[in-house]
Amino acid sequence: MSKLNPLTTHREFSGLPGAISITLFLPLVLVFFALVTNENYSIKGINLQLQPILDQVPSNLDQLIDLCFDRECWVAYLAWFFGLVIVDQIIPGKQLQGIELRDGSKLNYKINGKLMSLTLIVVLVSRLYTSNDYYLPELQFLYDNQLKLTIVITIFSFLLSFFVYFISFIPLSYENGLGTRERILSVNGNAKNPIYDWFIGRELNPRIGNWDIKLFCELKPGLLLWFLINLSCIQHQYQIHGQVSDSLVLANVLQAFYLFDGVLNEEGVLSMIDITTDGFGFMLCFGDLAWVPWSYSLQSRYLSLSDNYYTLGYFKCSLIIGTSILGYYIFSQSNNQKSEFKQGKLNHLKSIPTKTGSKLLCDGWWKLSQHTNYFGDWLIGWSWCLPTGFQTPLTYFYVIYFGTLLVHRQRRDEAKCSAKYGDAWIEYQKQVPYKIIPYIY
Incomplete structure (x- = not known):
């Protein structure tokens, strides 16, 4: 082989x-x-x-x-x-x-x-x-x-x-x-x-x-x-x-x-x-x-x-835009924070050392859940579906499908990290127990 x-x-x-x-x-x-x-x-x-x-x-x-x-x-x-x-x-x-x-x-x-x-x-x-x-x-x-x-x-x-x-x-x-x-x-x-x-x-x-x-x-x-x-x-x-x-x-x-x-x-x-x-x-x-x-x-x-x-009207449009902005803010800020941490720019944030020499970030955005960026991305998806109102479940297919995809990605990442980091990953899960949605899942 x-x-x-x-x-x-x-x-x-x-x-x-x-x-x-x-x-x-x-x-x-x-x-x-x-x-x-x-x-x-x-x-x-x-x-x-x-x-x-x-x-x-x-x-x-x-x-x-x-x-x-x-x-x-x-x-x-x-x-x-x-x-x-x-x-x-x-x-x-x-x-x-x-x-x-x-x-x-x-x-x-x-x-x-x-x-x-x-x-x-x-x-x-x-x-x-x-x-x-x-x-x-x-x-x-x-x-x-x-x-x-x-x-x-x-x-x-x-x-x-x-x-x-x-x-x-x-x-x-x-x-x-x-x-x-x-x-x-x-x-x-x-x-x-x-x-x-x-x-x-x-x-x-x-x-x-x-x-x-x-x-x-x-x-x-x-x-x-x-x-x-x-x-x-x-x-x-x-x-x-x-x-x-x-x-x-x-x-x-x-x-x-x-x-x-x-x-x-x-x-x-x-x-x-x-x-x-x-x-x-x-x-x-x-x-x-x-x-x-x-x-x-x-x-x-x-x-x-x-x-x-x-027709939505100004109020509903504002709420939907607010949902999109919130989702994008969480998505971009959490990704930027992890990127800067990997570059050694945020060493003051709490982290867990691993046997590979890398560190698992468990502070800032990343103390809220293991995949805070996924949560932001999912909120963005909701803002795409909400403009259709609640006339049919068909137009909400995306958030259901995407939510399922994110859970699959999370489990895939968890299996990979568990094998790679061992005891450090067990400790990380204790400190950050929520998977995607902060304080819920």
Whole structure:
């Protein structure tokens, strides 16, 4: 067994059964979202009109092929994805190194999220300025083809995940051409089970030349598409009503701030578990490219329906904005405090020494709970859902899903820290017993 790539012993999501279930179930969830976010969806949500939804389900092979392989939608998405790849290569950026890998090397990353975002905004503003009546047919195409594009991007995610899985078996060539070296695999993706390794991600950092596929998919095609989907909802509502509701504007603004904050702080992603630990397989590929844009935009897609024009008023808007500000403050301040502590700037804060030489921070924000930043992030998610009111539980799917995801992350981190820090982690849990929500969980 390779010392560089040890065999995976722990399997996430209950191993193979979980991998298969998630692979089959989550794409169906996105298809369901696309079916119910249409003009036949009941405004009350509880009285869901099933028959109009079932009428949209393809009843024969020809209709299914049309949904899955619509030429216009495939051309549009391939142009979007690979167009961003080209722009990503052309636009300059800051060169940063990632963490040290198991072979002692460090990968170079080009950080250009700010210029990428600015380029997209300039293109949109230019198109809007030159358009008739501030109407963009590209956004209308996006709105009118939600179901087909959902399926197209899901299929593309499957194809890309197979591609990165197969290239993980091809040895890397030395730059001088004198030999080859072993690829660095994910600690979670070397279980020797093809289906599980494909799902969880076999290779840690799949690349073509200097282009890092995982970092690109993490922040650019999915997040920016989410932004465009939300804009298409605003345009659609304006075309119907001649104005845009404050609820839809608020949902758009809050989500745009969050997603652009992620893109603009691209270098922070280099230290996240997605980049440092997880391989790039179907789970991340589908999550980045399909799940994020089509599930995170659910609130805007619901509010854009003609029967769901919903006005909040100043008071409710203020409360929702306050929730978002509070969540973002907790999220950013706690993360900044931990970052500064790791840099040795806050040595006066209480901490627990470990056998590895590092310290576990248990003061400031981090005496409130083990993952105070998760709590802030969850509050931000609530501010996205609240603009839809309480007409349907559907639009609160995100906070339920995200809360479940955060609990899974917390348990995953706890298992890793327990094995790494031993007695120090036991003492840490005594001093900081709450997991995510201060004084509750």
